[in-house]
Amino acid sequence: MVLSQENSSNINASANLSAEELIAQNLVKPKSESFINFLKRSLFELSNLKFALTSFVVNSLRRRYRRSVLGFAWSLLNPLTTMVVMTTVFSLLFHNNPKEFGIYIFTGILPWSFLLDSITGGSLSLVDAEGFLKKVYIPKLFFPLVIVSTEAVNFIFSLSSLMFLALALGMHLSFSLLTLPLAIAILYAFNLGSALFLAISTVYFRDLTHITRQLLQAFFYLVPICYPLNVVPPKYLFLFKLNPFYYFINLFRIIICDGHFPQAKDWLIPSAIAVIVLFMGFSLLKKTESDIIFRL
């Protein structure tokens, strides 16, 4: 009761001041937080929601195939159809051996779909979560994370199923496959960074989701997914190497298709890109975290 009296007198004392005057009086300190502390806090908040994260991922996977007769098999069949069509068309076009070319295409298509679905889905994740964000407190990071993790699980399933198919087609098992989890982790980090960055930006500029879609569609043909890089005239090759997506697809190609261990630079370039994009995503989150809710 004593406390409440203190309070009411406090209110009377400062009730007539404007917010700006209060700051001037140093009653109210603007919040400042280092980037590292921000990361720590974000991860701590998420660690309390581990179960929520897995439930969301499991449910969105379930919902995707609910009531369909083939269920999860669709996640295998979808890329398979694309692969068969592309292999037929492009091996006729480039006179390649369809078996080899089939493996080449699937190592391109699957990481590309993982990337595409994470980024297009992720870019709408915050806008779509308005209903949640205004009713319960959930860290903003949660929603892009759910999308990217869902796509990651999907990717791992379709990758392993198609791997069996590739073995039947005559792919050689190589020890380089052991490095696959690392490659997946790097692509995951890149996708999360991009999804986070675009999810926040889309809250501010809703047009961005359409722009992203158009750009990614164009990029599909700029990344050597459905054609071999050797059909590109050498003088234009640098253009392809400027494309950040190329390095992620390339990593999977080396590991699965060529069956080699990637060299240091094959690891470093995509990792560096992923770290930069993640950093961009988190910096933007730090800057806008307390404003996003007012823009939804």
Next chain:
Amino acid sequence: MISDKVYIEIENAWLKFRIYKNRSPALKEAILSRFKPKPDIAEITEFDALKNINLSLRGGDRVGLVGLNGAGKSTLLKMIVGIYPPKYGNVHVRGKLTPLIELGTGFDAELSGRENIFLNGALLGRSYKQMKSLEQEIIDFSELGEFIDLPIKYYSSGMHGRLAFSIGTIVDPEILIVDEIFATGDAHFVNKATNRMKALFTNSQIVMLVSHDTQKIVDLCNRVLVLHKGEVINDGNPKEMVDFYLKEIVA
């Protein structure tokens, strides 16, 4: 048992809502506005949803909030929960908090009642283990019986409400935040739910209750804040505050 480890401290908190005529400007306009000498001020109107809120609550406090629609009652609760961060000032909350602001948030119509128990509990920050141990208790309390394994889109609104209420109120929190919770369902369930709410009120350290039912506020609270246009204009004994509110503001 009153614990001094549970508290809510709000210091000089301001919350501003911005109303955008054009809530999210198209990219074109955003780029164009960079070249304009001054942005169109009329595009954005700001208003203070909460003005200079100071509040200090400790274990044992049962605080009721009264005020007209739009006075900022729910906004204040949402600021405490963390949904709306204050523009200026600080909000410190310590203790396990259960917000009963909107029941059934995150219900997925395609999923069964049982699956929704886990999903909803997860959103309230609970773990799988905890939900597993509460599962049966929730199902029993909601009296859904065999319907629990049916997708909730086939539920009647009463069944929906019973499930939501049962999940939200199954654990005794340290801090209870209630925004006009009315249990729905038949007379029997409403009766049971009222008892459950009473138990929650007794077992929580701090309770904050928003209600337009002033009698309920007087019965349940030991302190009442009167909110008007985003400001706490009076604070004190429930009976006096409710009289003040009814005479000075409602009338």
